[in-house]
Amino acid sequence: MLTFLKQEKFLLLALVAAFVAYPLEHWMLHNGQPIALTAGLVLVAFIVVASMRVAHHAELLAEKVGDPYGTMILTLAAVLVEVVILAIMMSNEASPTLVRDTIYSAVMLDINGILGLAALMGGIKHGEQSYNDDSARSYSVMILTAMGVSMVVPEFIPEANWKLYSAFTIGAMVVLYTLFLRMQVGPHSYFFSYSYPEKRRKKEPAAEPEPINLAVSIGTLVFGVVVIGALAEVMSKTLDLGLEGSGAPPVMTAILVAAISAAPEILTALRAALANRMQSVVNIAMGASLSTVILTVPVMEAMALYTGQPFQMAMTPVQTVMIFLTLIVSAINLNDGETNAIEGMTHFVLFATFIMLSLLGL
Numbered sequence: 001m002l003t004f005l006k007q008e009k010f011l012l013l014a015l016v017a018a019f020v021a022y023p024l025e026h027w028m029l030h031n032g033q034p035i036a037l038t039a040g041l042v043l044v045a046f047i048v049v050a051s052m053r054v055a056h057h058a059e060l061l062a063e064k065v066g067d068p069y070g071t072m073i074l075t076l077a078a079v080l081v082e083v084v085i086l087a088i089m090m091s092n093e094a095s096p097t098l099v100r101d102t103i104y105s106a107v108m109l110d111i112n113g114i115l116g117l118a119a120l121m122g123g124i125k126h127g128e129q130s131y132n133d134d135s136a137r138s139y140s141v142m143i144l145t146a147m148g149v150s151m152v153v154p155e156f157i158p159e160a161n162w163k164l165y166s167a168f169t170i171g172a173m174v175v176l177y178t179l180f181l182r183m184q185v186g187p188h189s190y191f192f193s194y195s196y197p198e199k200r201r202k203k204e205p206a207a208e209p210e211p212i213n214l215a216v217s218i219g220t221l222v223f224g225v226v227v228i229g230a231l232a233e234v235m236s237k238t239l240d241l242g243l244e245g246s247g248a249p250p251v252m253t254a255i256l257v258a259a260i261s262a263a264p265e266i267l268t269a270l271r272a273a274l275a276n277r278m279q280s281v282v283n284i285a286m287g288a289s290l291s292t293v294i295l296t297v298p299v300m301e302a303m304a305l306y307t308g309q310p311f312q313m314a315m316t317p318v319q320t321v322m323i324f325l326t327l328i329v330s331a332i333n334l335n336d337g338e339t340n341a342i343e344g345m346t347h348f349v350l351f352a353t354f355i356m357l358s359l360l361g362l
Helices: 002-007 009-029 033-065 069-091 098-126 133-156 159-185 214-243 251-274 278-307 317-333 341-359
Strands: none
Touching: 002 009, 009 033, 009 214, 033 069, 033 214, 033 251, 069 098, 069 214, 069 251, 069 278, 098 133, 098 251, 098 278, 098 317, 098 341, 133 159, 133 278, 133 317, 159 278, 214 251, 251 278, 251 341, 317 341
16 A cells, blocks of 8 residues: 555645645635736646546556557546546636637647657658558547547538537537547557567566556556546636736637647657657557547537537638648558658647647737
């Protein structure tokens, strides 16, 4: 028990932060913007720490079950964190574009940031890195379809019909994800795996693998998500007040939410790329993007229908252009079963462009 508590000290610190934050919430919100902003950023740090522990236990479960189930667990854990934070922030009367901007930011971060940086670093170290191109094509076409249906078409839907189209979107996303899940873990699971050639290794004493207790990992993962939700409740209020009137672009909050949920994935993907396991990178980056769209949209649309308050889901022209550029570039780059540093750099330049446009408020 003592060993477990030592291992989970950061999650326990996040829990302590939640217990401290709630009694001090009124004080943080009524002592000026600098204190509110500082408190919000400190809580963000605790949320990131907690999400890292959630991702760690998701990784343990992933190792236990293997690919493609493993990366599916990792991406679902990240999306769960994102949905929890979004739902809490939207319940506190956040910007009506927060959901749209967060999903857009997550896709930019996953495909251009994570995949781009991993392919760049892996390409510099290993040259060309192989993976199963069937997975990349499957991910790309489903991301394009899901984003088109949920975030492009709504621009043309009359306001009077938003409830009907919102219900349709929920159904479409559920059908898409059900089919994708069946394909990923069913007869087409080989699409999402890759057989790496055996390599001769120097004879070294094998490191003892970390013992995996399924019940403990699942319980800790769920507990971590609950802690994140508790922290997000206070963080959303303090951050909103701290940024009010600061001139910071509204999309910055969305980028922050996307970065919180993606932080553990970034480390996992970079480790995989440096270990010359590009299939894991593709599954994490593309799978996280697809899961973000296909799972976040129906949950948030259901929330909109329940409250009777629609969210602004249609992307701006700039966002639409950036998404299509990203998906076109990824379709070309991920079409031959190998990545290299040049392909990684093209995605990373698109990521840098996304950050610049965000800073300009576009």
